Amino acid sequence: MTLELFEPERQDNILAFDGVVQNYGLILNAEQSCRYLHYFLQHLAWQRDEVILHGQHYITDRKVVWYGDEHYQYRYSGSLKRAHEWNPALYRLKQQIEKIVGASFNSCLANLYENGQQAVGWHSDDEPSLISKIGHETVIASLSFGATRKMSFKHKFQPAKADMLLQSGQLIVMRGQTQKYWKHCITKTAKVIEPRINLTFRYFFPA
Ligand SMILES: O=C(O)CCC(=O)C(=O)O
């Protein structure tokens, strides 16, 4: 695993306006992060994602899996997703994150990028099932393991952008109106040949 020269600094908000992306820095040490990476690589039920765009059926390179308190179901990009029962280690990590962040989560969408060629394009996590009925905000806590990758944000209506590197053991939280006004992506890079896992803890409001 590559060792980063600089630890990420904590930041209250990397966005200039219209949303909040908090950088909590590293919440796990290198050894803990490395153990989680190898454990999750082996023990989560990874599957390529199916999406239907403009009537065309696609299978993504990156793998995903969704865990939750119940077998929540929802339809996005034309295919039906169903939450698995919590993996116990993932559940304990969820409880730890809830304490740090001061919010509760009932599900986790996990992503596996085998190398820098696998990425996720510009999108917002703005499905109605993720928006709270009171306050109308979305809180997503995102914890990374393995290879350092760049996450970018761009405003939907203004020429504003922000970038951050996500290291192994680093936690960020997207909250407020971030999903309404900003898109985010993980960029491709030929330099990264190692895997990265990202866990996005979410609160899912069943319809
Ligand atoms: O891998 C990441 O850090 C981001 C994943 C993401 O945007 C998502 O799961 O919605």
Ligand SMILES: [Fe+2]
């Ligand atoms: Fe996302």
